[in-house]
Amino acid sequence: MTEKEQALAELEKIRSEALAVLADVADEEGLEAWRVAHLGRNSPVMGVFSGMGKLDKELRPLMGKAANEVRQTLEEALAEKRELLETAALQNMLTTEKLDVTLPGRPVDRGRLHPLTKVLRRVTRIFGDMGFQVYRSPEVETDDYNFTYLNMPPYHPARDMWDTFYTKRDGVLLRTHTSPGQIRVMRERAPEPIRAILPGATMRYEQLSARSEIEFVQVEVLVIGKGVTFAELKGTLDDFARRLFGEDARTRLRPSHFPFTEPSAEMDVGCFVCGGEGCPVCKETGWLEILGCGMVHPVVLQYGGYDPEVYSGFAAGMGIDRSTLMRYRIDDIRHFRNNDIRFLRQF
């Protein structure tokens, strides 16, 4: 055997032995040990490079090339083996790791709006889209604003429609409705046209029960302009009802009486629980009463600073509590102000 042949055989031995050992490597640790043993500084193949000086000068290029090829082969084999091991490890992880997905998630302590705020927001957003501006007016009001300016002079029979909380201050009461805000907005805005809504708390003397509260939230709607018609009242409230209760909500107006509107009406919407078939929510009538409305009374226009010969308008008032009760089929109106956390956290 020539020196050359001997050297090449040596290299081939290094290669085949290393590959044979590699085939048995089973994990990352073994792989690293193999790398140190067969490609490290003291590995046989590296020994070939360092022993190159002892070789015949003419053989050196040939041997260098051959040794490089072996090293390259081993490096490739290492990479291949590493990939194989990684794939196997991943496969192993994916098959062995298994969660009980039915275990509850870690609770996030979510904040919530009060249900009345939620519903009120839907209502104000709908009117906001139609160009209505939101106002606030006092909850403790004067008798004048709550009654007289709304066409109910002292001892007017219609005052009986509201069971009023009076204060010990002369002429001061807790507002029984949001309607006094009509006068306040008119006086602020006259003679400009108005599209306003006034949400807020109102108070009435009632015996507390599942169906009646002493405090509740109302929204007042007011439009003033030249030539505002009853047809526009209908159209605006129809649009509102469809947006709040759904595209195919049916509505109807029934004559009613409020001293501050004339004509006055009550709006019913087809019961959204039973679709008008009759159920306990609508008391089997198929209709739910949602708001009172009407054309602003000339006396009210006058008190607000608008000439009834020139201006007209419409107003509506709706109870948010009632709508919220119906929306979520809540059994007791007192839940809203009891603030029982077990009730509130359902929203």
Next chain:
Amino acid sequence: MKVPITWLNDYVDIADLNLEELAKKMTLVGLEVEEIRLVGMPMPPGEKHEFKYAGLSWPEDKFVVAQVDEVMPHPNADRLVLCRLNDGNEEIIVLTGAPNLFEYLGKGPLDKPLKVAYAREGAQLYDGHQPGKQLTTLKRMKIRGVESFSMICSEKELGISDEHEGVILLDDDAPTGMPLVAYMGDAVFDVDTLPNMVRDASVLGMAREIAAATGRELHYPDDSLTATGKPIQGRAAIQIEDPELNPRFVLGLIEDIKVQPSPYWVRRRLNLVGMRPINCIVDATNYVMLELGEPLHAFDYDILLNRAGGKSPTIITRTAQEGERLTTLDGVQHTLDAEMELVTDTAGALSLAGVMGGEESEVTSSTTNVLLEGASWNFINIRKTVSKLKINSEAAYRFSRGVHPALAELGVRLSLKRMAEWGEGQIAEGLIDNYPNPPADPVVELSADWVNASLGTEIEAQKIADILSRLEFTCEVESDTIRAQTPPHRLDIHEGVIGQADLLEEISRIYGFDKIPSRRLDQPLPPQSSSEELVMEDDLRDLLVNLGLQELIAYRMTSPEREARRFPPEYQAPEVDYIEIQNPISVERRVMRRSILASMLEIMEYNSSLDQRLALFEIGPVFNPVEGQQLPQEKQMLSIGLSGLRHKTTWQGGEPEVMDFYDLKGVVEGVMQGMHIAGVTFRAGEHPSLHPGKTAEILIGETVVGVMGELHPLVKANYEMEEAPVMLAELDLDAVLGAARILFDVEAVPTYPPVLEDLAVVVDEVVTAADVENVLRLGGGDYLAKVQLFDIYRGKQLGEGKKSLAFSLTYIAPDRTLTDKEVLKLRDKIIRLLDEELGASLRS
């Protein structure tokens, strides 16, 4: 008001309408039908009904008019009788215990058979012996040895009234064998009468609306009188002192009347409306009040003669003298004031005008001559009297809402006619009528053009006039203009522009709201502006929700005692003025709240044991009376309450952590950052409700805008709460929102890497973290982008009264990477300042 539909049918022909159709028509003109009580009539056909039904139907084959020909003793029972009864088909022996049949016992075959309501075997009716309305079915059985399978009915058994003392004895002309439902079947509508429609608190009034709605004819009751007695003229006189209070007074006289029960159909109608029949005199006044809406009052004429010393009595209407007393016929003595109107004679007060009669001149069973009053009163005056005396009556209900004086005369005529018919009296010829103050009955002029422009309709002038005519307005049409004369039964139509609105209501209601088109607003948009305060308030709500808090809405009404619970027991709270409620529902809710914290504490108490973690907020007003102002200041406040676990426990376990001051502070800081409020600082503060060492004032700039801290243990003891400490904050909403910025500068995102450095500073215990941070920022200047406290350490090595605060500092320059040298320079400056300002050293 309750109205039997057979009574309505007297004035407008509605027999062809089924109950459902009729109720719907009434509801759509403003007579809201709340319930329909069947009294014999069948349910309307169809599965689905819009109205609520109650009551009992009388099937034609089960209930008939029958006649009792003889009342015979029961062989085995003294308290029962046997009736030989003919139901039109056959003769039957029927057993009954009705006391009102005993007087016919042993009289043999009756000359005039008794007409009764008879229920056959299998009939379903109310059990007369059970309380309330319990259904029972008639079955064949033996009672004391006699077979029984059918029944002669009482009103209670038929659902007419609660009367069960005896069986119904029908009027003599009732046709034997006729199905009972055909003879007297009815349905009673319970109608909610609107306050401005008191004219409809009568059967005729409702009939008028139905006539208008259906275009049918309205028939007034016949009020023609046959006078058989001496003229009334000279036998009584009327003197009205104030025609403003008493616009009209009418008197009629009827003599030789027999005080006896009214005919059965009258008593049945009264019962159905809910009014107890008394005798033919009282019944006639009540019947006409229900029929026409005009309350009437009957005086015993002989008592008046007596009081006048035998001379013809003079009726004087006047206001009471201050302190004058009157006992009304309900036996209550009233002390009157000088505003209250009285009906008197020369001997004194007779009745409280328009409200209730006096005891003394009341008709009794021995009355033979009746002086009948029909009057008209000022409704505001009556209302005042009613509210001051806390008295009510059917008369006051109507007079306090306004009854037209024209009805006074019609009422007297109808009532006299009925008394004559039902009590066989002699009507004195003529009436005495004093009518000093007739109402205006305004003529309202309006154009069809205006009506259509107001409603958005296209109704012709003639059609408008037709609608009004159906409501008895007298109309003239001249091209586009309608002149409508108000009919003499309503006081709710005004002059001029208000009158036009009044008529618009009438036109639209009868025309039908459903026929008015529905259009979108066709108006120029008003000048647009935002209610910034309300928008920001909503932003704040969202922010608090994002911070994990639950919104509350608390009662505004509370009591000073409830609010005082937020103070320690020994604390001397300064006296404050409250908005006090004159008529509270309870002492617990007699003032408007002044403390939003008190509301929060009550709600936390309520929920304390209901959840592991409470994180709550409320935005709402407190009501502070202001010296010299009529209305209180409604100050908007924000309250925050935290208590319990930082995170709810889960199946993964881990040590539960309880929320403390710094959780609350994190929320408050989150609010301030979220609202982009600059210059927020905290400093130790005091508040009677809070732990003195765990209280901070919240400042924006130099202004204190709120307070926060841990609930004082002595205050906590005032509430029933779980062990975990309670954190509270209270902020002035206007101050917070006033400092909130909608527009703010966004800092450039750094393009050069930061240099991070940790610094542990040893200071005296009294030095606050904020003090140290201020010095750090002073030394670091603009390059010090972030200062974060990450550890606090106290220990022996540091020495007594010392603590170490470890901060992580982030240096950044906007235009380059800072060199180590530059950072070292900054660090040296900081260390020097710490030493100079705070005597602080670095922890080695």
